Structure formats: C-alpha cells, structure tokens
Amino acid sequence: MSIYEEITEKVLANLTQAAQSAQTAGELSFESLPNFVLEEPREKQHGDLATNLAMVLAKQAHKPPREIAEILIKNLSTEGTWIKSSEIAGPGFINFKLDTAWLTGVIPQILNQGADYGKVNDGQGEKVQVEFVSANPTGLLHMGNARGAALGDSLASLLSMAGYEVSREFYINDAGNQIHNFALSLEARYLQQLGRDVPFPEGGYHGEDLIDTVKGLIAKVGDKYLNVEEELRREFLVRYALDEKLTNIRETLTDMGVHYDVWFSEQSLHDSGAVKKAMEDLEKKGYIYEKEGALWLKSTLFGDEKDEVVVRGNGTPTYFAADIAYHQNKFERGFNRVINIWGADHHGHVARMKGAMSAMGYDPENLEVILMQLVRLIQDGEVVRMSKRSGKYITLRELLDEVGKDAARFFFLMRDPDSTVEFDLDLAKSESSDNPVYYVQYAHARMCSILRQAEELGYQYTGIPSQEELLLLDSTEERELLKKLAELPSEISVAARLREPHRMARYVLDLASLFHSFYNSQRVLVEDENLRKARLALIRSTKQVVANVLGILGVTAPERM
Known part of the structure; x- marks a missing residue:
C-alpha cells in the first residue's frame, strides 16, 4: 500500500468516526452512514483531498450540507492524517490540505526497497498462468x-x-x-x-x-x-x-x-489421451451427443449460437476438442486463474470455451480472455x-x-x-521528445548523467537524507514529482486488478514529464549541501522508479543516450 493510500484510508476512517461522534452527541441524526467518496480534487487549488460526506448526509440529517460540514470538521480528529487545514467549499464539499511533510517518507521508502519498490501483495501468491x-x-x-x-x-x-x-x-x-x-x-x-x-x-x-x-x-x-x-x-x-x-x-x-516458462505441445494432448479423456468426461456429464456420426458439445447451453462439433464423423477430434483438453490440463496443473491473450477475431470462441470449462466443473470466471485489436503499421x-x-x-x-x-x-x-494500434515507424525511430519511449529513456539517462556529474565534482551521496533535509524539497515541481513517486504501489495494484499494463506506460510517461519539468526549473548540484543531498536523493529515487516501471514493460533503462 502506498503512503498516499494509507493517508486516504486514515482520513476515511476518521470521517466515519467524526459522523458517529456527532450522532452520539446529538448534533447529527441519521439511521446509517451513506456511501461517500474521498478523492483528489480536479483543481489543485482545492486541496489534496475532498469529500462529499456532508452532502450525502443532508437528506437523513435534515440540515443544510454546509452546516453538516461544519459539524463534521469540529468532530474530526486529524491525528495521524497529515491534514493541515480543512475548508468548506461550494454546496458543502469539505476540502483538505495535507502537510507537505507527508511526502518526505517516499524517498526513504524507495531507496530502501530499490527494485522492490512498488510491489504489493494483492495476489497473495495465487497461481496464475498467462498464455x-x-x-x-x-x-x-x-x-x-x-x-x-x-x-x-x-x-x-x-x-x-x-x-x-x-x-x-x-x-x-x-x-x-x-x-x-x-x-x-x-x-x-x-x-x-x-x-x-x-x-x-x-x-x-x-x-x-x-x-x-x-x-x-x-x-x-x-x-x-x-x-x-x-x-x-x-x-x-x-x-x-x-x-x-x-x-x-x-x-x-x-x-x-520474452521468455517462457513452458512450451506446451498440442500433439502431446493427443498422444497422452488427454483429448479423448476430456471428451469422455463431458459425455459422462451429459454435455455431448451424437448426430450424423459426429460428436457435438451442447455449447448452446452456455450462450453459443449453435452446438459445436468436437469429434468429426471420421473419429478425428476438432481443434476445439483439443482446446478443451488443454484448458482442463491448465486447471489440473493447479493454476487458480488462467489468462489467455487472443486476437479479436477469436471473440466468438470466448463464451464457448468458458462454457466448456463450466461443464468440466471449473468456475468460468477463473478463465479470463483478453482480446486484442489489429495493428496498422504506418x-x-x-x-x-x-x-x-x-x-x-x-x-x-x-x-x-x-x-x-x-x-x-x-x-x-x-x-x-481493445484499441487498434497505429504503429508509426518513423516516430518509433526518431530521437526526439515526440517519441514516447525515447522521451522516457532520455529522462532516465539524464538522471544517470546528473549522478555521474555529482560524483565527478565530489558530491557523491548514497545515503538517505534526514527529514529536515527532505523538507527542503518544497517547490511545486519537487512536490508533484514526489507525489507521483508515491503513487506507484497503488498504480501497480489497479493496473494488475484491471489487467491493464498500458496504465504503467502512461504512468512512466507522466513521471518522465514531471522529472523534465523539475530539471528545467531547479538546479540539482547547488552549493547548499543539505538541499543538494535532498535533490540527489530525489534524482536517485526517480531513476529507480523509472527503471522499475520500464522493467515491467520489458523496456531497457539506459544510462547513456
């Protein structure tokens, strides 16, 4: 869990407690606390977090939202939340500004964890196969x-x-x-x-x-x-x-x-009798019938437009039969979840394969299929x-x-x-900021260059600055960069849950942009030793995170360009 998520959870818990305390004191009346949100406002001037709790409570409490907001703020404990100030805005939103010191914990976390920074344990060791x-x-x-x-x-x-x-x-x-x-x-x-x-x-x-x-x-x-x-x-x-x-x-x-753990032969399914066994299993369960000399799967029971042939009249199994046996084999090998990546032209095969797994006794939701659209080369x-x-x-x-x-x-x-890719060959080969991969890799190489320069000047520093030194990182560019670094664990969690690695490409592009903004506005190798140490630590942390994300994407993080 990221530091930002920890803060958000703490504020959510304290808001809930504030409403309950106000209810106990007779200041608010409600039967049950309605669902409410705590999120980052779109406009930065509105603060770091905002909630609509006062507004969604108004119907039950029979009070104006702004009055409810005042009661909530009065009862809210800010201990352990990093909340610096609270403000009522518009019809009854409560905006919170956080003490920027919360960001100082990000750098020690990154430097201590290194290549492991960003890891979360959402999967808890669940066995997943990606084919x-x-x-x-x-x-x-x-x-x-x-x-x-x-x-x-x-x-x-x-x-x-x-x-x-x-x-x-x-x-x-x-x-x-x-x-x-x-x-x-x-x-x-x-x-x-x-x-x-x-x-x-x-x-x-x-x-x-x-x-x-x-x-x-x-x-x-x-x-x-x-x-x-x-x-x-x-x-x-x-x-x-x-x-x-x-x-x-x-x-x-x-x-x-790309390196595979397993290369699995379709022919081995026929040689081992796995295809024949899979068809026998389905037949015993009543999902296969004979017609015109062939064996048919009752795939219409699972939403298919028509039943599918699994064994031809000449006794030869179809590709679908082998595919059923293959997926049965996957689950028999102990995978809790199976993820297939197919071309969009296979969309009609998804429902029947999920249906076949259901017929086999497996939860069809544990078979996930990601469909890809076409690629156009330009x-x-x-x-x-x-x-x-x-x-x-x-x-x-x-x-x-x-x-x-x-x-x-x-x-x-x-x-x-699910989007068609137009792959621009000329852009992919260009060495300019218009080329997204070059833009990110150049940011990493630039950070490496700064660290080499620091070493040449005798400014090499590999330790972790004190909190007092890190508090010197107070410019807008530094704070935005720190905040982005703090988001990585939650970004990985969301991207993994949604099966969307493209979110990581977007994240590292945004991070590179924030770094370039920082570099263009702030000098790193300044005379002030404490500030220099803090900024070098910021560079090392950003370099580490860029490398970690590029590692997920399978892209090189170059030290020179």
Missing part, C-alpha cells in the same frame, strides 16, 4: 503476434509485482488440419525445388520462408526424400520444418525480451501492407530490425488492447 502469442508454427511471427508478446509478457511482470505466482506459457499448435496443410505445402515446395512440376495445394502456406526452409533442407539431404513414400516424406518435412520454425519463434521472441504517412519475407504480412523480425525491441514493446503497450 500468449501461441502462434501457428507454420510461418513467421507477425505484427499481431508482436502486440500479443508485449502485452502478455508485461502483464505477467505486472501480476508478479502485484504478488501473484505467474507462469508464462506458449501453446504450440503442432497437430490437426493446419499441420496437414503445412506438410502438403512443404512437399510441393520440396518437389518444385528439385525440378518436379507439381501444383501447390489449395489452402497451402505461400510464404517465401517455406521456400527458404526446403532450400536449406536440400542443402543438407539433397533429393533423399524425392522417391520415398508420401507419408514418410511428409512426416520428415514437417518434423524438420517445425523444429526450424519453433527455433525461429523462440529466437525472435527472445530478441523481443510509414511516411501510409499503411505498410506487404512483406517480402512472409508474402502477406510484416514480420516481427522485420519490425525488430527496423525499430528495436524497446520501441516495439513500448508502442504496443501505450494503448488499451
């Missing part, structure tokens, strides 16, 4: 995968900071019809490269990367699989290509700063539509080569997942 990207291993990662990678990895880091035990997982779609089409595509390219005139399969994968794959294979084994049985040839081609594609996926995601003011490598989309590798991981991650994390 994200899970791209088909039949091609290269694209821009949508890039957004999912940034969102999923940062959400996992955010949840860890909020006290959850988090596992990152990639689901490898290495079974089913897509792998069959992949095999046919590879076979056609292999035979074509060896001079055979064969047609390319309908529904095949057209990316140039498949041609590169078979060229690499031919360089190793030549025409060894030219005249073997089709089944053997396809099996080998798929095994070789899947290994290559998964290696590429791993390396690309690593370059984006260059020179125009939408970039084509990639030479993939044949149809811009690859994640191309994006990383163009702008680097820091800009890629930060740009994807600036917007709510």
